[in-house]
Amino acid sequence: MKIFLLTHERELSRASNTGALAASLVPEIVERVVWQRSAPSETILDAIRSEKTVLLYPLEDDATEAAPIADFDNIILLDATWQEARKIFNRSAYLKDLPRAQIQPQQSSQYQLRRNQLDGGLCTAECVVEILRLKKCSDIADRLDAAFTLFNSSM
Incomplete structure (x- = not known):
């Protein structure tokens, strides 16, 4: 399993970015790829061509059914503010035809470091x-969750 963080360039310099935490703590699973509008990453394109890749991104309407994350080897996650994530999605034609997954978290977000957060x-x-838990990697998920709690409280 691989989780690709398609990261907006502005996230690279933000101290509040939690993608860096995930990538540093679980580098064998989480890979950070910087999004470039005019030059899609070959790493991302190769994952998409494998046909075992899903995009974790909200569905646009209730008529579309979410794909189960457990069915995929690769997950692409947009690592950006919600506004920037929408821009990445809207300006990246190669993401449009991917199956999309959603997660149903057991609790609301504990992250309070940025304004304008999307409800839920x-x-x-x-x-x-949440992805690690869905993929039955509970020990790794617990380790990252503990590191995130520490990160969140130290900011």
Whole structure:
């Protein structure tokens, strides 16, 4: 299993970015790829071509059924503010035809470091924790969750 964080360039310099935490703590599973509008990453394109890749991104309407994350080897997660994530999605044609997954978190987000959060939305590290739990990697998920709690309280 691989979780690709398609990261907006502005996230690279933000101290509040939790994607860096996930990538540093679980580098064998989480890989950070910087999004570039005019030059899609070959790593991401190769994962998409494998046909075993899902995009974790909210569905646009209730008529579309979410794909189960457990059925996929690769998960692409947009690592950005909600506004930037929408921009990445809208400007990346290669993401449009991917099956999309959603997660149903057991609790609301604990991340309080940014304003304008989407109701019911999670930060990147929380999403990775939920994905790891869905993929039956509970020990790794617990370790990342503990590191996130420490990160969140220290900010």
